[in-house]
Amino acid sequence: MPEFKALLEGYRRFRTGAYQEQRRRYDALADKGQAPGVLVISCSDSRVDPTRIFDTEPGQMFVVRNVANLVPHFDPDPTHGQHSTSAAIEYAVTQLKVHHILVLGHARCGGIKASLEGTFDNAQPGEGGFINRWMSQIAPARDTIRAAAQLSPDIDACSALELASIRLSIDNLRSFPFIAAAEARGELHLQGALFDIAEGVLRVLNHDTGKFEALSVDWESEPVQVPGQLKAV
Ligand SMILES: [Zn+2]
Secondary structure: OHHHHHHHHHHHHHHHOHHHHOHHHHHHHHHHOOOOOEEEEEEOOOOOOHHHHOOOOOOOEEEEEEHHHOOOOOOOOOOOOOOHHHHHHHHHHHHOOOOEEEEEEEOOOHHHHHHHHOOOOOOOOOOOHHHHHHHHHHHHHHHHHHHHHHHOOOOOHHHHHHHHHHHHHHHHHOOOHHHHHHHHOOOOEEEEEEEEOOOOEEEEEEOOOOEEEEOOOOOOOOOOEOOOOOOEO
8 A cells, every 4th residue: 555655654754844843833733722714615636735735834724625615505404414514614613713714626626527527417326426416516507607618619618617616605605694794794704716736826716806816926026915805915
C-alpha cells in the first residue's frame, strides 16, 4: 500500500517540520479551542485543497468538503436523512460565529460533469445512486444549461454549471434562517469563488456585478479588495 505509506511518511515530516515550527500556535489552539473567522465549503476533489490555495495556518478556516461543494436547501425534517453539511454549517455559524462563508467551486469538477452527462441517472446506491441523489440538488440549473447548450453548442456547459452551482449554494445558504439573520445584522458575509486547476486562477464572485472576476496576484499594483465591499483586507 504505497499510498498509505506516503501518508505516514508525510506525518513524520509534519511532526519534525511544520508542527515544530508552529508548536506555540498548536498549543494555543489546543488550550483555547478554535476560533476560525471563515467557513469554506469546497469539493472533495484531491486537487482542490483550500488550506493550500489560501495558504492558511491551522485554526484559520473551518472547512466542509463534499461532492461538488454543494449546500443543500434548508430542511429541518430529521427524517430526510443525515444532514452532514447542514450540521457543519450550523456549527460554524451559530457556535464558532464565523464572519464569512465561502463557497469554493473548481474547474473540471467530476460531480458537475457527471450531473451534466447524466452518468449516474437511475443508478442504485453503490453504483452511483448516492452521487446521483446528491447532485439532483442542481438538476434545475443543469436542465437550463443543457437546453442552452443544445441551442448554442459553443457554450461551455461544464463551466457554466460550475458557476451556477456556486450561486445556487449561496442562495441555499440564505434559506437557513440563522444565516439570513446573521447576514441581515451585518455579522456574516457570503462569498463565492472558483479555482481553475489548470491555470491556477481564482475567480471571485463580485456581488455588485454578479460576475466571477479573476483575482490579480500582483501585490504591487493591485491591493486585494473584497469584491462588493468597500474595505480592503
Ligand atoms: Zn469537484
